[in-house]
Structures are given as C-alpha cells and as structure tokens.
Amino acid sequence: MRYRIETDSLGALQVPAEAYYGIQTLRGKNNFAITKRGLSRQMIKGLATVKKAAANANADVGLLDADRARAISLSCDEILNGRLHGQFITDLIQGGAGTSMNMNANEVIANRANEMLGGEKGKYDIVHPLDHVNCGQSTNDVVPTAGKIAAYRQTKKLVVEMKKLISSIENKASEFKGVYKMGRTHLQAAVPMTLEQEFKGYASAFGRHLTRIEDAMKGLLEINLGATAIGTSLNAHPKYIKKVIQYISKYTGEDYHLAKNLMDNTSNLDSFLWLSSAFKTLATQLSKVANDLRLMSGDQIDGFSELILPRVQPGSSAMPGKFNPVILEVVNQVSFYVIGLDTTITKAVEAGQFQLNVYTPVILYSIFEQINSLRRAVRSFREKAIEGLEVNPLISKQLENVSDYNITPLVPHLGYDTTTRIVLEAKETNTSIKDIILREGLIPEADLDTILDIQNMATPGIIKEELIIEKSKTKVKK
Numbered sequence: 001m002r003y004r005i006e007t008d009s010l011g012a013l014q015v016p017a018e019a020y021y022g023i024q025t026l027r028g029k030n031n032f033a034i035t036k037r038g039l040s041r042q043m044i045k046g047l048a049t050v051k052k053a054a055a056n057a058n059a060d061v062g063l064l065d066a067d068r069a070r071a072i073s074l075s076c077d078e079i080l081n082g083r084l085h086g087q088f089i090t091d092l093i094q095g096g097a098g099t100s101m102n103m104n105a106n107e108v109i110a111n112r113a114n115e116m117l118g119g120e121k122g123k124y125d126i127v128h129p130l131d132h133v134n135c136g137q138s139t140n141d142v143v144p145t146a147g148k149i150a151a152y153r154q155t156k157k158l159v160v161e162m163k164k165l166i167s168s169i170e171n172k173a174s175e176f177k178g179v180y181k182m183g184r185t186h187l188q189a190a191v192p193m194t195l196e197q198e199f200k201g202y203a204s205a206f207g208r209h210l211t212r213i214e215d216a217m218k219g220l221l222e223i224n225l226g227a228t229a230i231g232t233s234l235n236a237h238p239k240y241i242k243k244v245i246q247y248i249s250k251y252t253g254e255d256y257h258l259a260k261n262l263m264d265n266t267s268n269l270d271s272f273l274w275l276s277s278a279f280k281t282l283a284t285q286l287s288k289v290a291n292d293l294r295l296m297s298g299d300q301i302d303g304f305s306e307l308i309l310p311r312v313q314p315g316s317s318a319m320p321g322k323f324n325p326v327i328l329e330v331v332n333q334v335s336f337y338v339i340g341l342d343t344t345i346t347k348a349v350e351a352g353q354f355q356l357n358v359y360t361p362v363i364l365y366s367i368f369e370q371i372n373s374l375r376r377a378v379r380s381f382r383e384k385a386i387e388g389l390e391v392n393p394l395i396s397k398q399l400e401n402v403s404d405y406n407i408t409p410l411v412p413h414l415g416y417d418t419t420t421r422i423v424l425e426a427k428e429t430n431t432s433i434k435d436i437i438l439r440e441g442l443i444p445e446a447d448l449d450t451i452l453d454i455q456n457m458a459t460p461g462i463i464k465e466e467l468i469i470e471k472s473k474t475k476v477k478k
Contacts, residue, residue, distance in 0.1 A: 020087040022107035028090040028100025046146030047105040052076035053247035071113035097358040098143030138228040148220040173199035209282040216278040219271030230355035231263030280342040287335035290328040310388030334377035341366040
C-alpha cells in the first residue's frame with residue numbers, strides 16, 4: 001500500500017495515499033476501536049448537511065471565498081448522495097465529545113474539495129479542514145446538531161412503521177368482530193369480551209405511544225449550531241449564525257431553529273433523553289402485547305388456545321412438528337435492549353459536566369440503536385405476527401358454559417353478598433348459577449337469559465334499563 005505522510009501537533013503518521021481522511025481521523029480510529037463499526041449512514045449525512053450549510057453561510061458573510069465554498073458544498077453533496085461513506089472510519093463511541101468524527105468529516109470534505117480545485121490529498125494548501133471546512137464551528141455544536149438531524153430522519157422512518165402497525169391491528173380488530181372470548185385478570189377468567197375490543201385496545205395504546213414519539217421529536221428541531229465551544233458563539237460571525245440555521249432548514253426540509261439559550265442547549269442533551277423515554281414506553285408496550293399474544297396462542301394442552309400465530313420457521317431441533325412464537329420472542333428481546341439503552345442515555349445525560357456533555361457519542365450510539373432496532377422489530381411484528389394472525393376454532397368451546405358460572409353481571413341485580421353465596425354454592429354442588437337463581441325465584445328466567453347472554457355481558461350498555469331489578473325486590477336466601 002502506498003502512503004503519504006501527514007503531521008499534527010503530536011508528530012507524523014502514515015496515511016494511505018488514496019484515503020480522503022487524514023491524520024486526526026486515523027488517530028481517532030486507532031484510539032477508539034470499541035464497536036468496530038464506523039459512523040452510521042444517517043450520522044454521516046448529518047455531518048455533511050452541517051458542513052454544507054456552514055460553508056454557504058460563511059460565504060454569504062464573506063468568510064469563505066466563492067470557489068472554496070462551492071468545492072466544500074459539492075463535496076458535501078457527494079456524501080449526501082452516498083459517496084465517500086467508506087472514508088468515515090471513526091467509531092461512533094469515542095472520547096473527546098465527538099472531535100474525531102467531526103475531524104473525520106472535515107478531512108474527507110477538505111481532501112475532496114482540494115481534488116476538485118486541482119490540489120492533492122493531504123496537502124490542505126487550498127482547502128483546510130479547520131480553517132475552511134470547520135470555519136465558525138466547534139465539535140460541540142457540530143456533532144449534537146448532526147446527531148439531531150440523523151435521529152430525526154431515522155425516527156420519521158420508525159413513525160411510518162408505527163402507523164402501518166396500528167393500521168394492521170385495527171384491520172385485525174375488524175376481522176375479529178363478533179368473536180367472543182373470556183377477558184382475564186390474574187391470568188384467570190374474568191368476564192366475557194370480544195377479540196375486537198382487545199385489538200382496538202392495542203391499537204389505541206400504540207397510537208398513544210406514537211403521539212409521544214412525535215411530540216419528543218420536536219425537541220430535536222432546537223439546535224445549537226453557532227454556539228461553538230460552550231455556547232458563547234466565540235469565533236462565529238453573528239450573521240453566519242442566523243444564515244446557517246436557515247440553510248439547515250432548507251437542506252433538511254424541516255423547521256430547525258436556533259435554541260433560545262445556546263449555553264443550555266450545548267451543555268444539556270435532555271432532548272435525546274425525552275425521545276429515548278418515548279422509545280422506552282413504546283418498547284414496554286410492544287413487549288406487553290407480545291406477551292399477551294404468546295399466551296393467547298398457546299396450544300390446547302397448556303395454553304389459552306385463542307389465536308393461531310403464523311408459522312415462520314420450524315421450532316425445534318429435537319421435537320418434530322413444533323412451532324414456536326419466535327417473532328414475539330425477538331420483539332421481547334428488542335424491547336429489553338431498548339429499555340437498557342434508555343438507562344445508558346439517562347446516565348450519559350446526567351453525567352455531563354459544566355458547559356459540555358462529553359458523552360454525546362454514546363448518547364447518539366444508543367439513540368440510533370433504539371430507533372433502528374425498534375423500527376425493524378415493529379416491521380417484523382406486523383408482517384410476521386399480526387397480519388397472518390388467525391382465530392383458533394377452539395375459542396368457542398371456552399365459552400360453552402360461561403353463563404353457568406359467570407356471576408359478575410348479576411351483582412347489580414342481587415347484591416354482592418347474595419351473588420357470592422350463589423357462586424360458591426354452584427361450585428361446591430356442581431350446579432349451574434342459573435339453576436340456583438331460578439330455583440330460588442330471584443330473577444325471572446327471561447330476564448336472567450338476557451342478563452347472562454354473552455353479548456350483553458361483553459357489551460353491557462345494550463342491557464335494557466328495565467332489567468335492573470331493585471335489590472329490595474329480590475328474594476335473598478337467609
């Protein structure tokens with residue numbers, strides 16, 4: 001391999017001759033081999049968006065000449081179109097609050113711009129990584145801004161998947177209309193309900209979590225670009241600050257705006273924590289629904305046998321013909337992972353000192369992992385668990401004798417003590433509730449049949465008012 005020699009304040013290093021990155025990027029790669037993964041595609045694009053906006057803003061206020069600004073802008077366009085991503089080699093988890101990834105962007109853009117203007121890689125005599133590409137900027141405003149742009153774009157994709165999931169669950173609720181089942185508390189039968197009601201409840205819950213995520217996304221639109229090192233805007237032209245925000249909004253198509261207090265927005269990264277909290281609550285809901293479906297789809301030997309999950313792969317290397325709820329299991333695991341990452345983000349946001357949170361890299365790493373893991377899990381949940389879900393025909397057998405032993409709808413008519421006595425007697429003597437009530441003449445048979453009708457029990461609002469029998473008129477057994 002051919003090399004070029006680059007120098008910095010620590011000395012000289014060999015840099016691959018064809019590389020667009022430079023010495024500071026290489027030092028960062030050598031120092032921070034943590035995840036062994038480079039920057040994510042959206043983070044790279046976020047950095048390119050910031051650098052393009054800064055170049056054009058600096059040109060507008062006379063701090064960059066037109067040729068340099070154009071070359072920097074065109075280099076950023078290439079990155080935004082997918083080129084040179086392999087040149088971003090620093091690990092996302094790194095010390096220095098993200099200085100290495102900022103320098104990675106500065107060096108790649110500077111070397112590509114130098115090429116465009118007839119220069120050589122590593123010379124930096126025409127376009128310099130710091131004097132030109134990083135003009136009016138600091139790692140401390142560049143990296144959080146690029147991270148917010150990247151997180152916002154990725155979250156929009158999660159929102160799309162969430163809307164599809166909600167729609168799929170609502171469709172399934174309509175498909176399950178009129179299918180009765182037992183509602184359960186404490187994992188035991190309670191009172192009748194419909195599968196439609198259950199799935200509408202799931203859709204409602206996910207809709208609420210979607211609203212929370214969309215609300216939290218608004219916090220990402222407040223950025224500190226122009227704050228430079230600590231929020232005082234040292235070395236940033238006042239007119240540049242206004243223009244660079246306008247360019248960010250133009251290039252992203254989103255309403256980004258300058259934070260009201262730049263020192264606050266530079267040192268406090270709670271907007272990421274707010275979003276992470278919304279992800280955690282969504283993950284919790286996903287896991288809860290997955291658990292419900294696992295129980296409802298258990299086989300007739302040891303499960304509730306209400307639903308049949310799509311079969312996506314053989315379930316056992318030892319037991320032929322076995323099919324496991326693997327999609328629900330992976331949704332559970334993703335949820336655990338997302339909840340753990342929220343703890344990481346919480347600690348990192350809390351641990352920032354004074355005017356800078358140096359833990360920005362692990363916050364960004366964790367938030368990106370949350371978004372992408374959730375997005376893929378939500379898609380798999382919809383495509384491989386919800387859309388092919390079927391009702392188990394055995395569900396009807398669970399309801400054959402529901403009116404014999406379900407006493408709850410009679411409480412308003414007979415009182416709690418009387419209904420308790422009747423249900424205990426029914427269980428002890430293996431007699432139906434209906435037979436005991438009719439024998440004692442507590443409620444006329446026609447009214448009793450209406451009250452104990454499963455449709456009336458599942459949707460009690462349809463019971464006629466005249467069926468409410470005053471307790472004073474009932475015959476209570478002494």
